[in-house]
Amino acid sequence: MGFSLFTTKEQTSESDERSDHASVIDAGSLQYTAEGGANSSKLTYQEASGAPIEVESPLGYSVGAITVVFLNLSKMIGTGVFSTPSSVLRGAGSVGLSLIYWVIGYLMAFSSLCVYMEFASYFPSRSGSEVVYLEQSYPRPRYFFPTVFAVQTVIFSFSSSNAVVLAQYLFELAESDYTDWKLKGVAVASYTVAVLVLVFDTKWSMRFANAIGVIKLITLIFIAITGLIVLGGHTAVKDPKLNFRNAFEGSASASAYGATNAFMKVMFSYAGYENAFNVVNEVKNPIKTLRWSAPLSLLLTATLYILAMIGYFAAASKEEILNSSEVAASIFFQKVFGSNGASRALNFLICLCAFGNLLAVLIGQSRMLRECGRQGVLPWTKFWTSTRPFGTPLGPYFIKWLLTIVMIVAPPAGDAFNFVVDLSMYPANAFYFLLAVGLVITRYRRQKLNIPRSEYRAWDIAVLFSILSNLYMLIAPWYPPTTGANGGDVSFWYATYCAVGLGIIGACAIYYFVWIKILPRYGGYEYRQSILHLDDGATAHSLVKVPNDQIAKWDDEHDAAGRLRHRVAHSTSSEEK
Secondary structure, three states, X not given: OOHHHHHXXXXXXXXXXXXXXXXXXXXXXXXXXXXXXXXXXXXXXXXXXXXXXXXXXXXXXXXXXXXXXXXXXXXXXXXXXXXXXXXXXXHHOOHHHHHHHHHHHHHHHHHXXXXXXXXXXXXXXXXXXXXXXXXXXXXXXXXXXXXXXXXXXXXXXXXXXXXXXHHHHHHHXXXXXXXXXXXXXXXXXXXXXXXXXXXXXXXXXXXXXXXXXXXXXHHHHHHHHHHHHHHOOOOOOOOOXXXXXXXXXXXXXXXXXXXXXXXXXXXXXXXXXXXXXHHHHHEOOHHHHHHHHHHHHHHHHHHHHHHHHHHHHHHOOHHHHHHOOOOHHHHHHHHXXXXXXXXXXXXXXXXXXXHHHHHHHXXXXXXXXXXXXXXXXXXXXXXXXXXXXXXXXXXXXXXXXXXXXXXXXXXXXXHHHHHHHHHHHXXXXXXXXXXXXXXXXXXXXXXXXXXXXXXXXXXXXXXXXXXXXXXXXXXXXHOOOXXXXXXXXXOOOOOHHHHHXXXXXHHHHHHHHHHHHHHHHHHOEXXXXXXXXXXXXOEEEEEXXXXXXXXXXXXXXXXXXXXXXXXXXXXXXXXXX
8 A cells, every 4th residue: 555545645625534434445454444533633544343433522522631630640549559558568578679669660651651652643533542452453353352352341340449448448537437238338329429420511520530639649749748858857757767778678588479469559559541541532632632741640640659658668667567457658647747637637638539539430441431332342332332411421331330339249358359359450461461562563554554654653662661561460470479379369379360360351252253253154144334323423333234145235335434335424324323
């Protein structure tokens, strides 16, 4: 395919660029469309089996640079920075090595952020991040990755752990005891409130989330500054430099399993650096906005995390942090302020951080679920795609609420609950690895087709580091703990969540082959895609069963993207409806 074809396309008028009826570019086994959305002056070149471009976002354009920063920051700053320092220290074995882990975690997150940035520059008018990037990196077998990722995303679209942690801190704030069922009840109520905050209006829900994000940022800045004051010897804390004199003492005792667990906790705390990429089609000039605001949110968070860790280690001894039943932040506040009122203030701030995290996760994952629905690989396409009646993704919000309530109520506390949390993380690591590898593949295809360069290109070293670090996060959890096969975070086999996570992905793959390959073979039909236009302006693919004797006629009447060949742009024929 020559460069001249794409040059001609770039020279078309703005109205043509934003049409939803772009011609199909034949690249042999793959077919590409070149279309544009109202949020960007750049075309989106994508394989035709992907969900169609929504020229006008039915969710609006409420996301600016400030919202990008706080969408990422609010998802990262949940309860991890307050509760994980002791676990990271235990895995690292020393104060110095645990601080290095937080720096390495930042580099791992930043390398993956670069991958997301380049993908977003390729597809500036598609929301949903991994949904889109995996769909376009691995377009064959047709619908395989969209199906597997969509089913996996629906299965793991719960936020039960965050809701339960919020409920625990609410009881701490109220200084009240609780039973398991009281805790579950408060968690259900908390999550329901979070959903209700978002379902009625996109613009104001974003503003509310931003406001909580500002409070979270101020909280971390306060802890960071206070920690530096403690380290300088200006408080009642005795010998604040104790942990830094022999900072690497104990490093040799750290095991491979402990190091892996420490990295898991660190990456859990950084999870969310990619959240804004779920709303790319709601951002005007997305690459210009994201290329500075997304890295800023991660750098700001990482800097405050590390300063907070220094403050924790300045205020309390290594043994106090390891042996205390309280979170590190609680020890810090008690050591520095020494009052019950300070502890209650901390619990209030942690509650706000946890609630803000629920909102940020809801916003991001609802867009992912909606994009999965727009691909046509989930049943009831309209349910996932429609933004009626409030201009919000009501269907995805409902699914997340329902599954979260089930996962709060159903699993018992203890091992089963911890297992569910770990289980939801491992398949995500597999997709992160495939995403980084997929960027290399996508680069090669675009170069081969002479597609014009995008606005952003990640450093090669960053892409390589992302591939290797995510590969490590896939392999290392299989390494057994020194205490034996049942000596991990749960009382049963330590790698059960890894095996079950891969098993779920395998089950999704089997579902795909039965649905797309086996049933059509015996049913005498094949699947073809058509364009579905909804009254609210939403656009999606719908997979249609076409009998074998009508396939030639269907292919003659429709292009690879599923549009009727004889219809002009914005067709509203009954078939497309």
